[in-house]
Amino acid sequence: MMTNTNRRLIVVVGATASGKTDLSIALARHFHCPILSTDSRQVYKGLEIGTAYPSKEQLQEIEHHFIAELDVTQDFNCGEYEKVALERLKTLFESHNTVVAVGGSGLYIKALCEGMDDLPDADPALREQIAESLATKGVEWIAAQVAELDPEYYAVVDRQNPARLSRALEVCLTSGKKYSELRKGGAKPRNFEIVKVGINMPREVLYDRINRRVDMMIEAGLEAEAYSMLPYRDCNALKTVGYSEMFDYFDGKISLEEAVELIKRNSRRYAKRQITWFGRDNSIKWFETNKVEKILEYLDNQI
Numbered sequence: 001m002m003t004n005t006n007r008r009l010i011v012v013v014g015a016t017a018s019g020k021t022d023l024s025i026a027l028a029r030h031f032h033c034p035i036l037s038t039d040s041r042q043v044y045k046g047l048e049i050g051t052a053y054p055s056k057e058q059l060q061e062i063e064h065h066f067i068a069e070l071d072v073t074q075d076f077n078c079g080e081y082e083k084v085a086l087e088r089l090k091t092l093f094e095s096h097n098t099v100v101a102v103g104g105s106g107l108y109i110k111a112l113c114e115g116m117d118d119l120p121d122a123d124p125a126l127r128e129q130i131a132e133s134l135a136t137k138g139v140e141w142i143a144a145q146v147a148e149l150d151p152e153y154y155a156v157v158d159r160q161n162p163a164r165l166s167r168a169l170e171v172c173l174t175s176g177k178k179y180s181e182l183r184k185g186g187a188k189p190r191n192f193e194i195v196k197v198g199i200n201m202p203r204e205v206l207y208d209r210i211n212r213r214v215d216m217m218i219e220a221g222l223e224a225e226a227y228s229m230l231p232y233r234d235c236n237a238l239k240t241v242g243y244s245e246m247f248d249y250f251d252g253k254i255s256l257e258e259a260v261e262l263i264k265r266n267s268r269r270y271a272k273r274q275i276t277w278f279g280r281d282n283s284i285k286w287f288e289t290n291k292v293e294k295i296l297e298y299l300d301n302q303i
Helices: 020-031 056-061 078-092 106-113 124-137 139-149 162-175 203-220 222-228 244-250 256-279 292-302
Strands: 008-013 035-037 098-102 193-200 284-288
Touching: 008 020, 008 106, 020 035, 020 056, 020 098, 020 292, 035 078, 078 106, 106 256, 124 139, 124 162, 139 162, 193 292, 203 222, 203 256, 222 244, 244 256, 284 292
Parallel strands: 008 098, 008 193, 035 098, 193 284
Antiparallel strands: none
């Protein structure tokens, strides 16, 4: 998306554990600019280990936004993120020509770059009915309904996120159309240029990185961090990989070893959905991991 402005948002995308954070730091150093997170979980306080915040050194070196800004009890959706992120960008562009956005949450990136689609208004009665089904039948039942009504969305959605699954089911039932179809509206205008770069690597290499990162999270104290979040386990912020499995361990449903293996498996599955999601975006220029110089050369040539 080209504009008549010298303001530019560089968007870094890729699967979890692919190296997005390190790349964003390198880009921010090069362009002397701040970083805006597009991660739907790093925005919450207290999830430092499980959501892989940038390191303390990285946070001290580079100005970051939307890292640990919200309490886990706060509800925060894509529409709200679009609004506050655009306001934040407006302020940042007053003193910087470039801002780097980084994260793996496809919907947050879509909200920031394109805006959210106009979807049917909520039906309170239907929403209550779906909530009751979620409480009695579980998120697996909601996911199965979405899979039947909208297999395209089911292929990319975070299946451990009941809020997104419930909203998709609600839209399908209200409109009689697929949620994925209604979300394909035209992009809203932005008064800055958007350049997207993605990190790609062989699947087996990525999965090995994911497995090793989970082991590092455990060593860093993920169990204690998750335990501290037990009182808030019903909050949407905690319904995510790393915490859901630990809560099952605390409940005695599985062993710690099983929880760790499930975190690895579910993280790999999440990465696969991210790859599918980003693979559909033809505006992304893909690079192999650790090709910082090539990425900088590409970005410098875009100016």
